[in-house]
Amino acid sequence: MLHKRKPNVYDFPNYIFCLNNEVETLNYITICAAFEAEWKDIEALTEETAWNTLILEAKSRISPFSISRIIFGRDRNSRVSVRLNIVKGLISQEVVDKLNEFFPSYRDTKATITAIF
Numbered sequence: 001m002l003h004k005r006k007p008n009v010y011d012f013p014n015y016i017f018c019l020n021n022e023v024e025t026l027n028y029i030t031i032c033a034a035f036e037a038e039w040k041d042i043e044a045l046t047e048e049t050a051w052n053t054l055i056l057e058a059k060s061r062i063s064p065f066s067i068s069r070i071i072f073g074r075d076r077n078s079r080v081s082v083r084l085n086i087v088k089g090l091i092s093q094e095v096v097d098k099l100n101e102f103f104p105s106y107r108d109t110k111a112t113i114t115a116i117f
């Protein structure tokens, strides 16, 4: 999983004992409380990584917080569905389209997506 693919970014192990004794499926780890702190770290790291890929012109148009909002959405349901995409190495077209709206060039969108996924 993520831990295997990008161990420097996703450093939590594949299996953490779930207090609910739930099977740690891909779907489940996006909502399991045992992973919540790690997801917060991943979200913060994603925001920072995305921000760092931007050229100055792009940084003048958008804040790190806005990038996070674009990538993860505004509510928990949205974050959970993005988490599942991240686990699968996917990004939704909706997120790509939104990034393109805010960034000055497709280059920025491509650099950001390459860096975070």
Ligand SMILES: [Zn+2]
Residues within 6 Å of the ligand: 018, 019, 020, 021, 022, 032, 033, 034
């Ligand atoms: Zn759990």
